[in-house]
Amino acid sequence: MNVDFIINFTYIISAILFAFGLKFLGSPVSARKGNILSATGMLVAVLATLLSQEIISFQWIVLGFAVGAGAGAFVAFRAAMTQMPEMVALLHGCGGLASVFVDWAEYHVNPPIGDFVTTLALYLSIVIGGVTFTGSLVAWGKLSEKLPGKPILFTAQRWINMLIVLGIIVGGILFFPDPTNYPAFLAIFGLSLILGILLVIPIGGADMPVVISVLNSYSGLVACTTGFVIHNTLLIVVGSLVGANGIILSIIMCKAMNRSLTNVLFGGFGAVVKRSADTTKKEAKPISVADAHLILESAKSVVIVPGYGLAVAQAQHAVNELSKVLEDNGCDVKFAIHPVAGRMPGHMNVLLAEASIPYDQLMEMDAINPLMENVDVAIVIGANDVVNPAARHDKSSPIYGMPIINVDKAKTVFVIKRSMRSGFAGIENDLFYYDNTRMLFGDAKEIVQSLAAEFKSA
Amino acid sequence: MDPLIYLLFILALSIFLGFALITKVPPLLHTPLMSEANAISGITLIGAVVAAGAHLQSGVTIFLGTAAVALATFNVVGGYLVTERMLKMFKKKITK
Numbered sequence: 387m388n389v390d391f392i393i394n395f396t397y398i399i400s401a402i403l404f405a406f407g408l409k410f411l412g413s414p415v416s417a418r419k420g421n422i423l424s425a426t427g428m429l430v431a432v433l434a435t436l437l438s439q440e441i442i443s444f445q446w447i448v449l450g451f452a453v454g455a456g457a458g459a460f461v462a463f464r465a466a467m468t469q470m471p472e473m474v475a476l477l478h479g480c481g482g483l484a485s486v487f488v489d490w491a492e493y494h495v496n497p498p499i500g501d502f503v504t505t506l507a508l509y510l511s512i513v514i515g516g517v518t519f520t521g522s523l524v525a526w527g528k529l530s531e532k533l534p535g536k537p538i539l540f541t542a543q544r545w546i547n548m549l550i551v552l553g554i555i556v557g558g559i560l561f562f563p564d565p566t567n568y569p570a571f572l573a574i575f576g577l578s579l580i581l582g583i584l585l586v587i588p589i590g591g592a593d594m595p596v597v598i599s600v601l602n603s604y605s606g607l608v609a610c611t612t613g614f615v616i617h618n619t620l621l622i623v624v625g626s627l628v629g630a631n632g633i634i635l636s637i638i639m640c641k642a643m644n645r646s647l648t649n650v651l652f653g654g655f656g657a658v659v660k661r662s663a664d665t666t667k668k669e670a671k672p673i674s675v676a677d678a679h680l681i682l683e684s685a686k687s688v689v690i691v692p693g694y695g696l697a698v699a700q701a702q703h704a705v706n707e708l709s710k711v712l713e714d715n716g717c718d719v720k721f722a723i724h725p726v727a728g729r730m731p732g733h734m735n736v737l738l739a740e741a742s743i744p745y746d747q748l749m750e751m752d753a754i755n756p757l758m759e760n761v762d763v764a765i766v767i768g769a770n771d772v773v774n775p776a777a778r779h780d781k782s783s784p785i786y787g788m789p790i791i792n793v794d795k796a797k798t799v800f801v802i803k804r805s806m807r808s809g810f811a812g813i814e815n816d817l818f819y820y821d822n823t824r825m826l827f828g829d830a831k832e833i834v835q836s837l838a839a840e841f842k843s844a
Numbered sequence: 845m846d847p848l849i850y851l852l853f854i855l856a857l858s859i860f861l862g863f864a865l866i867t868k869v870p871p872l873l874h875t876p877l878m879s880e881a882n883a884i885s886g887i888t889l890i891g892a893v894v895a896a897g898a899h900l901q902s903g904v905t906i907f908l909g910t911a912a913v914a915l916a917t918f919n920v921v922g923g924y925l926v927t928e929r930m931l932k933m934f935k936k937k938i939t940k
Contacts, residue, residue, distance in 0.1 A: 404884050408865040411877050414934045421880055421931055425924045428884065435890040441897030446910040450896055454917025462925035467933075470875055473926060477882050481919040485888040487912035491895035491905045503848055602878055605885045614851060616891050622851055623858045624887040630862025631881040635874060725871055732874025736930050744937035750871055 389437050396434035397620040403427030404624060408631075414745050431620060467740045468697050471730040472529035475598055478605045479522030485608040486515035486575070489615050497565045498615075505565050507614035509558055509574065514611065516578025517585065518604040524586040525597050529729060535591030547584050553577045589651070591729075596639045596650045598730050603632020635731045642725035644777075644788035670806060673824035675833060678800055679840035685762035685798075687718040689754060691791050692734055693727050695768020699830035702741035705767065708834050709743065711841040721747055722754040722764075722791045724772035755792050764796035766817075767830050774815045785813060799823045802833050876930045883923025889916035 404427045410420025441447070465473045489511045498504035527533035557574035561567055589597055610625025612618075640647050682688065690705060709719045721743065727734035735748055758764070766773050769791075776783040777790045793799050794817055801823060817823055826833050869877045889912075896909030 405861060405865060407880065407884070408862075408877075409868070411873050411880065412865075412868040412870070414870075414873060414931075414936075417873055417876065417934070418928070418931045421876070421924060421927045424880060424884055428887065428889075428920055428924070431887065431890055432893065435893050436897075438894060438898075440894055443897055443900055446896040446900075446906055447893055447913055450892070450910045450913025451917050454914040454919075455921045457914075458918040458921030458923075459925060462922045462929065465926060467930070470879070470926065470930070473922070474875075474879055474882055477879070477919050477922050478885075480915040481882065481885045481888065484886070484892055484912045484915035484919060487908045487915070488888055488891040488895050491899050491908040491912065492891075494905050494908065495899045495901060598878070602881060602885075605882065609885050609888050610855070612888055612891060616894070617847065617851070618891060619851065619854055621887055621891060622855050623861075624884050626855055626858035627862040627865070628881045628885040630859055631866045631877065634863065634866050635878065638871070638874075723871070730875055731878060732871055732876070735872045736875045736933070739930070739933040739935070742933075742935065745872055745934050746937050748872060 393434045396430055400427040400431040401623045467736055472526045475522045475526040478601045479519050481605045482515045482518030482608050485612045489612055492616050507611045511611040512575045513578045514604050515608040516575050517582035520579045520582030521586045522601050524583055537590045538587040550577050550581045593650050595730050599632050599635035603629050668819040670818045670825050675836045685717050687761050689720050689722050689761045689764045691722045691766045691769050693769025697737050701831035701834050704831050704834040706741045706743050708838040711838050720749050722749050724751050751791050758792045758795040761796040764793035764799045766801045776816050802826045802830050876927050879923055879927045886916045886919035892916045
């Protein structure tokens with residue numbers, strides 16, 4: 387048996403392990419096993435590749451392994467759960483750049499002269515890879531607040547973007563007939579790096595879940611095109627899996643915000659939303675913690691709606707405490723999670739799981755909404771737009787049509803909020819003025835803690 | 845058969861496989877799904893290993909290959925470890 391056969395056979399096993407890894411993520415019971423299978427697939431693929439007779443020296447490989455594994459383990463153990471989005475963004479960027487470097491090294495020794503398809507794959511790789519790298523770095527900067535989260539806009543932005551795209555196309559026209567044209571190669575890559583920055587800086591912090599999903603898809607696509615450049619089947623399989631993953635998550639996020647992908651990436655930029663001036667003076671009804679406790683004490687079912695504000699206030703553990711005392715009081719407690727709660731798809735679930743809240747208490751929006759009318763108390767913590775009833779009835783509202791959690795249908799709604807300021811998108815929330823709504827003003831963590839304390843002292 | 849057709853064949857089927865598998869993942873696990881997908885996209889490591897071990901003709905390729913191995917390993921190790929850390933936290937309710 388020759389070595390190539392063994393290597394390629396191992397790749398088939400790896401592909402199967404990767405597929406099972408994703409399949410087992412279908413349930414939280416089997417998910418960990420899936421991750422281990424997937425990692426095993428990766429390990430055997432790399433070990434098999436090391437058998438390749440093309441490899442004549444191991445010193446640089448070992449150096450790369452040591453640096454990458456050390457840095458990877460360091461960040462992975464240090465990152466807090468609230469920092470997951472920026473961690474994932476950083477990983478996307480590194481993966482994208484790694485693929486470009488693989489293409490580049492191959493190109494340097496073996497330019498695809500007279501091979502149109504490989505040239506095309508190479509061209510797409512360096513463009514998408516370049517955009518993925520710098521785009522992910524900007525996303526990382528925005529999410530970790532090293533860069534301002536607000537959209538950065540400047541004059542003639544669209545024209546400059548178009549010029550760069552044009553430059554990339556012209557570079558391609560020069561590159562295709564003569565792939566040995568090294569300056570064209572470098573120019574295409576350089577322009578793609580700039581394009582990546584320009585594409586992400588005008589996108590606001592609230593739209594980052596979509597941006598991360600799109601970049602996830604790109605990092606898959608680069609792996610895929612790299613597979614065509616170096617004629618590697620496993621890269622193509624994996625690249626397609628990851629590409630599909632990013633596309634599906636992007637679509638889910640966009641649907642949850644009732645916006646199109648084009649609108650998020652190129653459109654309104656989630657920048658300034660004009661609010662129609664409301665002339666009628668409305669009055670929100672505040673409630674004290676002691677009174678809120680009395681209502682909660684007689685409640686049979688409570689739904690807690692967490693938003694990202696909950697994580698900002700570090701109130702996850704306090705919420706778990708409150709949920710426990712409510713349950714001890716014979717009350718049924720559920721958490722209603724909106725798909726865009728948090729800074730990346732599924733982020734809120736991770737934050738609540740970290741606070742030891744069992745996952746069978748976490749409900750999706752579509753599962754909880756039909757039950758909302760039978761809920762005694764809905765507690766909104768750090769969420770705003772995702773519970774705004776204007777999305778259902780007010781056609782003039784910028785969020786009209788967005789699916790929301792119908793907390794207003796519950797018998798009583800508590801909203802825990804610092805002040806009457808409007809939410810992330812700057813939209814007035816009618817919910818605060820509903821007859822069944824009571825406002826608990828203050829820091830989310832303190833209020834939740836004192837609510838739980840009331841139960842214990844009673 | 846033209847090797848290109850064979851690669852395109854694999855591409856087409858893999859895209860279907862991806863859609864079929866990923867639509868089954870509940871929103872509960874979307875964050876770990878993304879970090880695991882991210883980790884497997886580090887599969888470019890197998891290309892990087894060849895670049896760093898075989899293309900030793902010039903300093904440029906040695907640099908590119910070694911950097912690619914480091915970046916892809918970072919992606920793989922970081923991705924799987926954070927996924928493991930997250931999945932470990934998901935617990936079912938203990939019925940009293």
